[in-house]
Amino acid sequence: MSDRIARLDAGREVVRAKDRLGISWQQLADELGHSLVHTTAALLGQQPLSANEAEKVGTMLELDEEIVEDLALPPVRGEAALDPTEPVTYRLQEALQVYGTSIHELIREEFGDGIMSAIDFSMTFEREPDPKGDRVKLVWSGKFLPYKVN
Amino acid sequence: MSDRIARLDAGREVVRAKDRLGISWQQLADELGHSLVHTTAALLGQQPLSANEAEKVGTMLELDEEIVEDLALPPVRGEAALDPTEPVTYRLQEALQVYGTSIHELIREEFGDGIMSAIDFSMTFEREPDPKGDRVKLVWSGKFLPYKVN
Amino acid sequence: MSDRIARLDAGREVVRAKDRLGISWQQLADELGHSLVHTTAALLGQQPLSANEAEKVGTMLELDEEIVEDLALPPVRGEAALDPTEPVTYRLQEALQVYGTSIHELIREEFGDGIMSAIDFSMTFEREPDPKGDRVKLVWSGKFLPYKVN
Amino acid sequence: MSDRIARLDAGREVVRAKDRLGISWQQLADELGHSLVHTTAALLGQQPLSANEAEKVGTMLELDEEIVEDLALPPVRGEAALDPTEPVTYRLQEALQVYGTSIHELIREEFGDGIMSAIDFSMTFEREPDPKGDRVKLVWSGKFLPYKVN
Amino acid sequence: MSDRIARLDAGREVVRAKDRLGISWQQLADELGHSLVHTTAALLGQQPLSANEAEKVGTMLELDEEIVEDLALPPVRGEAALDPTEPVTYRLQEALQVYGTSIHELIREEFGDGIMSAIDFSMTFEREPDPKGDRVKLVWSGKFLPYKVN
Amino acid sequence: MSDRIARLDAGREVVRAKDRLGISWQQLADELGHSLVHTTAALLGQQPLSANEAEKVGTMLELDEEIVEDLALPPVRGEAALDPTEPVTYRLQEALQVYGTSIHELIREEFGDGIMSAIDFSMTFEREPDPKGDRVKLVWSGKFLPYKVN
Amino acid sequence: MSDRIARLDAGREVVRAKDRLGISWQQLADELGHSLVHTTAALLGQQPLSANEAEKVGTMLELDEEIVEDLALPPVRGEAALDPTEPVTYRLQEALQVYGTSIHELIREEFGDGIMSAIDFSMTFEREPDPKGDRVKLVWSGKFLPYKVN
Amino acid sequence: MSDRIARLDAGREVVRAKDRLGISWQQLADELGHSLVHTTAALLGQQPLSANEAEKVGTMLELDEEIVEDLALPPVRGEAALDPTEPVTYRLQEALQVYGTSIHELIREEFGDGIMSAIDFSMTFEREPDPKGDRVKLVWSGKFLPYKVN
Amino acid sequence: MSDRIARLDAGREVVRAKDRLGISWQQLADELGHSLVHTTAALLGQQPLSANEAEKVGTMLELDEEIVEDLALPPVRGEAALDPTEPVTYRLQEALQVYGTSIHELIREEFGDGIMSAIDFSMTFEREPDPKGDRVKLVWSGKFLPYKVN
Amino acid sequence: MSDRIARLDAGREVVRAKDRLGISWQQLADELGHSLVHTTAALLGQQPLSANEAEKVGTMLELDEEIVEDLALPPVRGEAALDPTEPVTYRLQEALQVYGTSIHELIREEFGDGIMSAIDFSMTFEREPDPKGDRVKLVWSGKFLPYKVN
Numbered sequence A, B, C, D, E, F, G, H, I, J: 001m002s003d004r005i006a007r008l009d010a011g012r013e014v015v016r017a018k019d020r021l022g023i024s025w026q027q028l029a030d031e032l033g034h035s036l037v038h039t040t041a042a043l044l045g046q047q048p049l050s051a052n053e054a055e056k057v058g059t060m061l062e063l064d065e066e067i068v069e070d071l072a073l074p075p076v077r078g079e080a081a082l083d084p085t086e087p088v089t090y091r092l093q094e095a096l097q098v099y100g101t102s103i104h105e106l107i108r109e110e111f112g113d114g115i116m117s118a119i120d121f122s123m124t125f126e127r128e129p130d131p132k133g134d135r136v137k138l139v140w141s142g143k144f145l146p147y148k149v150n
Helices: A002-021 A025-032 A036-043 A051-061 A065-071 A087-110 B002-021 B025-032 B036-043 B051-061 B065-071 B087-110 C002-021 C025-032 C036-043 C051-061 C065-071 C087-110 D002-021 D025-032 D036-043 D051-061 D065-071 D087-110 E002-021 E025-032 E036-043 E051-061 E065-071 E087-110 F002-021 F025-032 F036-043 F051-061 F065-071 F087-110 G002-021 G025-032 G036-043 G051-061 G065-071 G087-110 H002-021 H025-032 H036-043 H051-061 H065-071 H087-110 I002-021 I025-032 I036-043 I051-061 I065-071 I087-110 J002-021 J025-032 J036-043 J051-061 J065-071 J087-110
Strands: A114-128 A135-146 B114-128 B135-146 C114-128 C135-146 D114-128 D135-146 E114-128 E135-146 F114-128 F135-146 G114-128 G135-146 H114-128 H135-146 I114-128 I135-146 J114-128 J135-146
Touching: A002 A051, A002 A065, A025 A036, A025 A051, A025 B087, A036 A114, A036 B087, A051 A065, A087 A114, A087 B025, A087 B036, A087 B087, A087 B114, A087 B135, A087 D087, A114 B087, A114 B135, A114 I114, A114 I135, A135 B087, A135 B114, A135 I114, B002 B051, B002 B065, B025 B036, B025 B051, B036 B114, B051 B065, B087 B114, B087 J087, B114 C114, B114 C135, B135 C114, C002 C051, C002 C065, C025 C036, C025 C051, C025 D087, C036 C114, C036 D087, C051 C065, C087 C114, C087 D025, C087 D036, C087 D087, C087 D114, C087 D135, C087 F087, C114 D087, C114 D135, C135 D087, C135 D114, D002 D051, D002 D065, D025 D036, D025 D051, D036 D114, D051 D065, D087 D114, D114 E114, D114 E135, D135 E114, E002 E051, E002 E065, E025 E036, E025 E051, E025 F087, E036 E114, E036 F087, E051 E065, E087 E114, E087 F025, E087 F036, E087 F087, E087 F114, E087 F135, E087 H087, E114 F087, E114 F135, E135 F087, E135 F114, F002 F051, F002 F065, F025 F036, F025 F051, F036 F114, F051 F065, F087 F114, F114 G114, F114 G135, F135 G114, G002 G051, G002 G065, G025 G036, G025 G051, G025 H087, G036 G114, G036 H087, G051 G065, G087 G114, G087 H025, G087 H036, G087 H087, G087 H114, G087 H135, G087 I087, G114 H087, G114 H135, G135 H087, G135 H114, H002 H051, H002 H065, H025 H036, H025 H051, H036 H114, H051 H065, H087 H114, H114 J114, H114 J135, H135 J114, I002 I051, I002 I065, I025 I036, I025 I051, I025 J087, I036 I114, I036 J087, I051 I065, I087 I114, I087 J025, I087 J036, I087 J087, I087 J114, I087 J135, I114 J087, I114 J135, I135 J087, I135 J114, J002 J051, J002 J065, J025 J036, J025 J051, J036 J114, J051 J065, J087 J114
Parallel strands: none
Antiparallel strands: A114 A135, A135 B135, B114 B135, C114 C135, C135 D135, D114 D135, E114 E135, E135 F135, F114 F135, G114 G135, G135 H135, H114 H135, I114 I135, I135 J135, J114 J135
């Protein structure tokens, strides 16, 4: 349990520090040489950080050494890392409720029996300007994996 | 309860009929003049169909009149329409577990306190060719809605 | 996790302080220049407070500096912030059980396919004098958002 | 169980019939001499209808005699009558998550230790015109009931 | 969260102190001038205690000042205050499983559409001597509240 | 499963028949020679009825022979027989949430380590006239059973 | 909560101490003059211990005075005291899944409508030598309690 | 699903038939040459019956051929076969809550690291005469299985 | 819902037919030219069958044409297809509880950050003769998939 | 509770220490003379370690004496030791969802009515080289245990 809490708490410290210092996720991404979404996920505990990467972040955000060590712990993926009733999150889930069966059928028609990988997967985040109000644009890209037949 | 079952069952009949007749979701979308994902979602019970639209689909897919009527019932959105443990669906959920907090923080940094709408929302589905194996590409676009301050 | 606890605990400290000092929610609302319900929600952790707003509250309620800092953390919306079995809360939920499907059908008839926003939303709270016993009056106002058709 | 299903199914038949005949909830309310929300709730199974009232509705909506009988069954209140993940309903619940603790504290300050009744309770539903998009306005009015001290 | 824990823990301290000092719930009730069950419930965190009442109890039970302060916190009603699988509690729940639908129908027949209030409510606890083994006698008295028709 | 449904459905038929014929639970109790609450519980499937008793009820309420047979099936006690979110039932549960720990401590003080039986148990139901509004009075009487020490 | 944790933790200390000192549950039972299973259950927090009994155990196991005090707290029965997925426990539960309905029917045939008490109850634990592998033998003895008819 | 329902329903038919014909579980056990508890469990769907055994039971209880066939389906063990809130069943579960950790520790002390098998397992059921009220006596016997170390 | 039930019920019909006709899973696998486990899974609804394959099975097992059609429906993977409390299944789950964190750490050490695929996956089933009692041997083989870093 | 946390936390310390010192699970297994998987499971809290074994590990990994003591506590098997939504773990569970009913039927056909033991059980872990990407290979071996018939 304590690894999980240590890693997630370190992520919260990152958020507080970047807010305080006025550093953006993109600046952190540039420093680490990863994409925006991957970097954010890594700093929030969902992807691994090497000791070296943690060190860079620690310097940039003036973090305590203990926080830096915790950032290099293995990622803590899984349900406990997310509150599905938080309003931003809930709407993403709701979109899955509405479009999940469609995605399933569209994959079945286009690719056959298999899945869209959540491992060989990447996501981008973008502001989409729109005169009626700007939009959040997320692009999900996951490799199709066919079920093995033997 | 029976509306929900009627609507979802009508959707299953659509799937069986299009598989039997070799008609694609895109052909159905073209007939209705809606996008691919919206059409699929509507036929699977997640978006409304007018009586007229249901009729067109019924003719194209040689459906019984009763099925056509059920297709025009109000949509049945909500958790009961989706099995979150079905493997395709699960991986989408898992991607949310991994990236949900990141999306939350990125929206907060870029847009401020608010959400990505699941109502003023659209999604596209595409095959992304890739030499290492083709990929599923989903683009989510939702209007940013700021929390009202009063 | 710890942000959530810090923010909610800061809210409990606000309650204890205002009870001790005899300061009302309305006085706090006047100080901040927000409505009564928005102010209460913000102080209980459900809406954001700027550092400046937190400072004003801290002065008025003689709060420790640490509590003031915690009040300016991002809001912690979601299920974990509320005990749905607490008797006041439960009756509100029960009213939704009784009237929820009615609201759904009335919106569908009057506005069409869509929702009442919980984001572009405000609420007022009022004592409604009544000879048979005063009443609690809540006015909910949320923008209608139509489902996007594309 | 079967009472519940019979009553709720009768409600769905009412919806289908009024949609087919172009009769509004308000017309039904006028016929019964009750308010709009109370009438809608009663027809959807959440408030009682006398045999006489059920008969009037049956005539107006050309319902089968069996449906009319089912409409006069006792109401079927409780969680099973509502899908809390349906998007319209969910946003109402979410508003409670955000404002529930505020309502609790505001009642405690204004009225003392007690609740807002969900029994001696009424609700109105209204379209609130707004240049930025019309709004749904709900007014909740419930008698304050103080906890008995003895 | 911490209010709840503070209030319930204060209740446990009351139990330990009264056991140690040989003081009965009835003696505490006499001191406070409330009924036996109301007093017990208040001291266990389910009904309010004024600062003055808390002080009296603190003196009688030689409690620390901090515990006395916690006793005057608002009550912490709700599911989290009770373990429904504790054997004494479970049997009360089981009695509701067996007699709940009967009470519902008997109220409906005798009073009409409405509820037995849990707010305008009182309970007594008594030992009922019986040659075959003494019995626990609980009398529940709650005001009938008719559903409002409008 | 089917026994349970058969027995509970037979109970619903009893309710419909007695409502239609204007026969009260007390008249049924007098016919069977049992108390009011026990009779109601038995007819709703929570206590046993002999074939002879079922026959008497069938004659009085003009029930089909099949219903009469189902009334003599073994009782179907347990959670599935009751909807705890039904508003009448919920308030009884809520009273247990508020007073459950008190009953536990009062039994422990008065009787020692043990329980109030839900088997050697009886309940009465009564209308308690009150100028401020009549009350529902329930008397619960259960034998105290001490934990066996060996 | 803290009573429960204190009592259960005291039980874990008993286990560690008896393992360290090589003292068996039977020796503890002999010291207290209770049966083997009752003693074990009492020391693990499921049956009461008098202050005197706790003192004897404390001396025998060289426990801290605080642990001794905690052992004399009221028992903490209920679901939270047991992990039903722990493999030893699970198999006992599974046996109930397989034989529970049989026990129910056998009691109904042999004794009539009623239960096997879990309060006027005792259990023995024994090693049953067997050439094909020794067996665990548990004898459950509970008083039959007939449902009260009134 | 349908196997489970068929097998369990066949078991209910066995109960109705034996009640109607006045045949006891022991007589059925004698006919099949199995123990009382094993026979009861087999007839209620928890242990297998050969086609030949099902035939014998069918003749003795005058069952329809279809029921006899269903009795020979594979057993349907698992949670869905049992209602854990049924009062007889619940008390058995409660005894596990009270004594489960004791059994675990007693097995660990006496046998070492391992379990009491629920597969190489048998149970007897007996009426234990007692002047203070007869008792239900269950003897559980399960082979000890040590965890494999490799 | 009905696809799922149709497909799973078709699987139960396969089991009954092969038991009645004395045909083994291996014979069915040989007929279809797939491995033993894949064939069994496909026939039980977890992998796809072509119309042609379903036809072959139908002929071999003398199935009705409707069952044959249902066998060719899409697979119905997900939690609802399995009862995790069924004793055979439970022990597999328990093995995961005991060894799951070990597999996680061993994969992390040997392969790095990633998963063992459940899609590019196969399993074999074998009887492993052993003088102390034959054993069930399962070999799981899943491709390692590294988390994408971008 | 605290045993469980102590044991699992000790396991996390083992992971951190071996990562820091570059010691592999296989080296630890060789030191203890157990298999790779058994050793890993034991160090992660799922199998017992003698005081002597804990000491050896402590020396090799330079652990604090307190950690060493905690490693020798009894194992803490059960659901709470594993997060089933962690992606590696989830895929193992999903494989059970897909193949669980097949394993059940294959055991029933090959061995008869019984289970694959999770106690007399062992597992191996291996990297399976594959030109299309190396694979994780797990071999599960569990003794078949027939249900006892008596």
